[in-house]
Amino acid sequence: MISILLFAQLQEEAGCSEVEIEADAVSIADIKTLLQTKYGIGSLLESCFVAVNEEYVEDTVVVKNGDTVAFLPPVSGG
Amino acid sequence: MNPFAITTLPLNVEALISYVSSPQAGAINTFIGTVRELTGEKKTIYLKYEAYVPMAEKQLKKIGTEVQEKWPGTRIAIHHRIGSLAISDIAVVIAVSTPHRAASFEACRYAIERIKEIVPIWKKEHWEDGTFWVGNQQETISYEKGEPK
Numbered sequence: 001m002i003s004i005l006l007f008a009q010l011q012e013e014a015g016c017s018e019v020e021i022e023a024d025a026v027s028i029a030d031i032k033t034l035l036q037t038k039y040g041i042g043s044l045l046e047s048c049f050v051a052v053n054e055e056y057v058e059d060t061v062v063v064k065n066g067d068t069v070a071f072l073p074p075v076s077g078g
Numbered sequence: 079m080n081p082f083a084i085t086t087l088p089l090n091v092e093a094l095i096s097y098v099s100s101p102q103a104g105a106i107n108t109f110i111g112t113v114r115e116l117t118g119e120k121k122t123i124y125l126k127y128e129a130y131v132p133m134a135e136k137q138l139k140k141i142g143t144e145v146q147e148k149w150p151g152t153r154i155a156i157h158h159r160i161g162s163l164a165i166s167d168i169a170v171v172i173a174v175s176t177p178h179r180a181a182s183f184e185a186c187r188y189a190i191e192r193i194k195e196i197v198p199i200w201k202k203e204h205w206e207d208g209t210f211w212v213g214n215q216q217e218t219i220s221y222e223k224g225e226p227k
Contacts, residue, residue, distance in 0.1 A: 007130055012211075072130065074213045075194070076201040076211075077129070077199030077201065078111050078170050078190055078193045078194045078199075
């Protein structure tokens with residue numbers, strides 16, 4: 001199982017903060033496609049950074065069973 | 079005290095200053111970020127901060143490590159508040175101690191700029207006439223490697 005976390009505007013647009021999918025060895029692009037199909041948040045996802053297991057990763061990374069993937073809109077702390 | 083924390087509680091500036099105090103320090107510099115009422119012509123009623131807490135605390139710690147590498151002999155603590163904040167509430171506190179004063183200013187400035195780049199915290203403005211999720215404050219729309227440097 002892969003946990004997908006959504007934050008801020010992304011979470012509001014999708015109407016949920018967490019999605020779980022039964023999958024292994026999927027690309028970030030595959031997950032984005034799934035989120036676009038399910039919630040229609042594709043264009044927002046394009047401006048997001050991606051973290052796997054709480055570390056920033058590049059879009060080319062492959063996500064494994066047990067991983068947590070977070071989509072992070074541009075940050076605005078401070 | 080955890081020197082790198084995200085909390086829903088009001089921030090305690092004195093606690094961070096005490097944490098970085100040391101006999102080796104010749105300077106302590108603090109940065110206190112507060113909630114501003116007016117941005118351009120928009121009047122803020124309150125702000126709401128949200129964070130990916132475990133990752134945000136890791137990123138704060140990473141900033142601490144970067145500061146200590148750049149300015150050896152530094153002690154640093156950073157706390158960021160989340161949840162609903164009113165005008166003039168403290169959103170972030172950074173305390174830095176260094177052997178000499180120049181480094182304390184530089185390190186403190188570096189830390190707040192890095193927070194705005196790499197720490198997963200988001201601010202939602204609640205105005206008189208609507209709401210808005212604040213985007214990238216650096217106004218650098220894309221990052222070459224798809225992640226903050």
